[in-house]
Amino acid sequence: MEQELAHVLAEIKPVTPAWLARAQARLDSLTKPRGSLGRLEELAARYVAIREEELPELRKKRVVVFAADHGVVAEGVSAYPQDVTHQMVLNFLRGGAGINVLARQAGAQVEVVDLGVNHDFDPELHLIHRKVAYGTRNIAREPAMTREEALKALLVGVERAQEAVDEGADALAAGDMGIGNTTAAAALATVFTGRPTGAVTGRGTGIDDTAWRHKVAIINRALALHHPAPVDPVGALAAVGGLEIAGIAGLILGAAALRRPLLLDGFIAAAGAMVAVRLAPVTLDYLIAAHRSVEPGHQIMLGELGLMPLMNLQMRLGEGTGAVLGLGLLEAGVRIYREMATFAEAGVSDKSP
Amino acid sequence: MEQELAHVLAEIKPVTPAWLARAQARLDSLTKPRGSLGRLEELAARYVAIREEELPELRKKRVVVFAADHGVVAEGVSAYPQDVTHQMVLNFLRGGAGINVLARQAGAQVEVVDLGVNHDFDPELHLIHRKVAYGTRNIAREPAMTREEALKALLVGVERAQEAVDEGADALAAGDMGIGNTTAAAALATVFTGRPTGAVTGRGTGIDDTAWRHKVAIINRALALHHPAPVDPVGALAAVGGLEIAGIAGLILGAAALRRPLLLDGFIAAAGAMVAVRLAPVTLDYLIAAHRSVEPGHQIMLGELGLMPLMNLQMRLGEGTGAVLGLGLLEAGVRIYREMATFAEAGVSDKSP
Numbered sequence: 001m002e003q004e005l006a007h008v009l010a011e012i013k014p015v016t017p018a019w020l021a022r023a024q025a026r027l028d029s030l031t032k033p034r035g036s037l038g039r040l041e042e043l044a045a046r047y048v049a050i051r052e053e054e055l056p057e058l059r060k061k062r063v064v065v066f067a068a069d070h071g072v073v074a075e076g077v078s079a080y081p082q083d084v085t086h087q088m089v090l091n092f093l094r095g096g097a098g099i100n101v102l103a104r105q106a107g108a109q110v111e112v113v114d115l116g117v118n119h120d121f122d123p124e125l126h127l128i129h130r131k132v133a134y135g136t137r138n139i140a141r142e143p144a145m146t147r148e149e150a151l152k153a154l155l156v157g158v159e160r161a162q163e164a165v166d167e168g169a170d171a172l173a174a175g176d177m178g179i180g181n182t183t184a185a186a187a188l189a190t191v192f193t194g195r196p197t198g199a200v201t202g203r204g205t206g207i208d209d210t211a212w213r214h215k216v217a218i219i220n221r222a223l224a225l226h227h228p229a230p231v232d233p234v235g236a237l238a239a240v241g242g243l244e245i246a247g248i249a250g251l252i253l254g255a256a257a258l259r260r261p262l263l264l265d266g267f268i269a270a271a272g273a274m275v276a277v278r279l280a281p282v283t284l285d286y287l288i289a290a291h292r293s294v295e296p297g298h299q300i301m302l303g304e305l306g307l308m309p310l311m312n313l314q315m316r317l318g319e320g321t322g323a324v325l326g327l328g329l330l331e332a333g334v335r336i337y338r339e340m341a342t343f344a345e346a347g348v349s350d351k352s353p
Numbered sequence: 354m355e356q357e358l359a360h361v362l363a364e365i366k367p368v369t370p371a372w373l374a375r376a377q378a379r380l381d382s383l384t385k386p387r388g389s390l391g392r393l394e395e396l397a398a399r400y401v402a403i404r405e406e407e408l409p410e411l412r413k414k415r416v417v418v419f420a421a422d423h424g425v426v427a428e429g430v431s432a433y434p435q436d437v438t439h440q441m442v443l444n445f446l447r448g449g450a451g452i453n454v455l456a457r458q459a460g461a462q463v464e465v466v467d468l469g470v471n472h473d474f475d476p477e478l479h480l481i482h483r484k485v486a487y488g489t490r491n492i493a494r495e496p497a498m499t500r501e502e503a504l505k506a507l508l509v510g511v512e513r514a515q516e517a518v519d520e521g522a523d524a525l526a527a528g529d530m531g532i533g534n535t536t537a538a539a540a541l542a543t544v545f546t547g548r549p550t551g552a553v554t555g556r557g558t559g560i561d562d563t564a565w566r567h568k569v570a571i572i573n574r575a576l577a578l579h580h581p582a583p584v585d586p587v588g589a590l591a592a593v594g595g596l597e598i599a600g601i602a603g604l605i606l607g608a609a610a611l612r613r614p615l616l617l618d619g620f621i622a623a624a625g626a627m628v629a630v631r632l633a634p635v636t637l638d639y640l641i642a643a644h645r646s647v648e649p650g651h652q653i654m655l656g657e658l659g660l661m662p663l664m665n666l667q668m669r670l671g672e673g674t675g676a677v678l679g680l681g682l683l684e685a686g687v688r689i690y691r692e693m694a695t696f697a698e699a700g701v702s703d704k705s706p
Contacts, residue, residue: 030451031441031444031449031450031451032450032451032670033432033433033558033559033669033670034559035559036558036559036668036669036670037451037666037668037670037674038647038666038667038668038669039666039667039668040666040668079386079704080386080702080704081702081704083702084701084702087699087700087701087702088384088701090699090700091384091694091699091701094694094699096384096692096693096694096698096699097384097385097693097694097699098383098384098385098390098689098693100692101685101688101689101692101693102685102688102689104688104692105681105684105685105688205386205389205704206386206387206388206389206704294391310664310666311663311664312665313390313391313392313393313663313682314391314392315389315390315391315392315393316386316389316391317385317386317389317390321390325682325685328458328681329666329678331458332454332455332458332678335454335455335457335458336451336454336455339449339453339454339457340449340450340451340454341444341447341449341450345449346440346443346444346447346449346450347440347443348437348440348441348444349433349434349436349437349440351432351433351434351558351559
C-alpha cells in the first residue's frame with residue numbers, strides 16, 4: 001500500500017505560472033476595472049490553471065463525506081454520544097442534514113463513505129461501504145490505528161476521487177462526520193504545527209470549561225504515549241488521527257493527482273490537508289480553504305498551510321457545509337470568467353486604450 | 354414629495370424579539386449542535402422575523418441597479434470616461450456584466466433603472482426609464498441636485514421596491530452604476546461619519562496617488578462650499594450625493610416598509626444606507642451587509658451602522674455584485690431553516706434530553 005500511495009504522490013504536478021497569467025489576461029479584458037472582483041478572479045485563475053483549458057466548464061460538483069468513530073470518546077471528550085455518528089449517517093442518506101440542504105442549493109452531489117462507523121449498516125443502503133474498523137482505538141491508551149489501517153483509509157479517499165472524476169466531477173469538496181473527531185484533529189494540529197495543545201483545541205460540538213481542560217489533558221497524554229512525528233505523516237495519522245481524516249487526506253491527494261480543485265471545509269478537513277501536504281507539498285496548488293471555522297486550531301493550520309479562507313461565517317458544523325458554500329464561490333468565479341463580456345465585445349471604453 | 358416620503362418612513366416597523374426567539378427555537382431543534390451554523394442561523398432568524406411567518410419561503414430575488422452620472426467627473430476624479438456609465442447600462446441589458454453573471458447563478462432578476470445617465474436611451478430598451486436629470490451637477494462648483502431632484506430619485510427607489518414586492522419578490526438587493534460615484538459616496542461618508550475625507554476616500558476604479566490627493570481636495574472643496582449637515586440627510590444627498598445613491602436609499606426604505614430584507618452591496622450602497630438610516634433608524638432591522646469592499650470608507654460606514662459584513666472577498670466592482678452573493682447566503686440560511694430535519698424527525702440523539 002505504501003507503494004500505491006507513492007504512485008499517487010508522484011502524479012501530483014504543480015500548476016504553472018503560464019496558465020495563471022493566461023487566465024489573468026482574460027480576466028483583465030472583461031468589462032470591469034482590473035482586479036475588481038478580487039478573490040473571485042483568484043478562484044477563476046486557479047481553476048483555469050488546474051484544468052489547463054482555455055475556457056473550462058464547471059458543471060459537476062461532488063462533496064464526499066467520510067464517517068468514522070473515535071475510541072477516545074470513552075474518555076468523555078465530546079458533548080454528544082457516539083451513536084450520533086451512525087444516526088447522522090442515516091440522516092445524510094435521507095437528505096435531512098445541513099450538508100444535504102446546502103449541497104442541493106449548490107447543485108452538488110453528496111456521497112457518504114463509511115470508513116469506520118461503530119455500527120453495522122444495512123448493506124442495501126446507498127452508502128459507500130468501506131469500513132476499515134469499527135472506529136479508532138482510544139488514543140489515551142493505544143494508537144488510533146495500525147499503519148496499515150491508516151493507509152487503507154487513505155487509499156479509499158484516493159479511490160473516491162478517482163470515481164468522482166470518472167463520473168465527471170469538475171470540483172470536489174471534503175466533509176466529515178465522527179463524534180470525537182475534533183480531539184483527533186487537535187492532536188494532529190499539535191503534531192504538525194508545533195503549537196501547544198491548548199492553543200489548537202476548541203469546544204467541538206459544545207463542551208464546557210472543565211470538559212475542555214480534560215480534552216486537552218487527554219490529547220497531551222496520547223501525544224506523550226505515542227510520540228507522533230510530523231516527518232512521518234502516515235505514522236502520526238495512525239497514532240492519533242481518525243479514519244475519516246485519513247479518507248479526507250486521500251481524497252485531497254487523489255483530487256490533486258487528477259487535477260481537480262478541492263474545497264476544504266473546517267477543522268477536521270484541515271487536519272486531513274496537513275497530512276496530504278506533508279506527503280506532497282505541491283498538493284497546496286489544488287486546495288481552496290472555503291471558510292474559517294470557530295475552532296481555534298483551524299485558523300492556525302490554515303496559517304501553517306498558507307491558505308486564506310474565503311469566508312468567516314462563524315460556522316463549526318463540519319460535514320462539508322462550509323466547503324459546499326465555497327464551491328458556490330468557485331462556480332461564481334468560473335462563471336465570471338466564462339460569461340462576462342469583454343470590453344471589445346460590449347463596446348465599453350477601457351481606461352487603457 | 355416630503356409628505357410622500359414621510360408616509361413611507363411611518364410605515365417602517367421594527368422586527369420583534371419574539372419572532373427572532375421563535376425562529377431560534379426552531380434552529381435549535383435541527384440536527385446540528387446549537388449555533389453551529391453561525392451567521393447562516395442569524396440570517397434565517399432575521400428573515401423569519403422580517404416576514405413574521407412560521408416557515409417563510411424565499412423564492413423570488415431581485416437586484417435593482419440604479420444608474421446615473423456625476424458632474425464632478427469634469428474635475429478628473431475617475432479613471433474611466435463618463436461614457437462608460439451608459440455603455441455599461443447597455444452591457445447590463447445584454448446580460449454581459451458581472452452583475453448579470455452572478456445574478457444568473459443566484460437565480461435573481463436584474464432590473465436596471467436610469468435615474469440620471471447623461472445619454473438618451475432608446476425608449477424601446479428594457480430599461481426602467483426614470484431619468485431625473487442628465488447626471489448631477491459638478492459638486493466642486495454647485496450642489497449636485499436640487500432638494501426636489503433628490504426627493505424625486507428617492508421616491509423612484511421606493512416605487513421600485515413596491516413594484517418588486519407586487520411582483521412577488523421575497524428579498525431585494527441594491528446595486529449601482531455611475532462613473533464618479535465613489536467621489537459622491539466619499540463625500541456622504543465624510544458628512545455622516547464625521548471622519549476626515551482622506552480616511553473614507555479610496556481609489557474607486559483605480560486611480561494613482563496624485564489623482565487620489567486631487568479627489569480628496571475636490572471633496573473637501575465641495576463640503577466647504579455646501580456645508581451639508583448629517584441632521585438633514587436629504588439636504589446632504591442633494592448637496593454632494595448622487596441620483597443613484599438616492600435611488601438606493603429609496604429602495605432600502607421601500608423594502609423596509611414592505612417587510613423585505615435588503616442586501617447591501619459595497620461603498621455606494623452603504624452611502625445610500627446612511628441616508629436611509631438617518632431618515633428612519635429602524636430601517637437597520639432590514640439591512641444585511643453582504644460584503645466588505647476594498648474601499649476604506651465602506652468599512653467605516655458599516656461600522657457606523659453597526660453592520661457586520663458577511664464576506665470579505667476583496668471586491669470593489671459595485672453593480673450589486675457583492676449583494677447578489679449575499680443573497681445566496683441568505684437563501685442558504687432560509688433553506689437550512691426550512692429543510693433540515695429536527696432531532697426528533699431524524700431519530701438523532703440530542704445532547705440535552
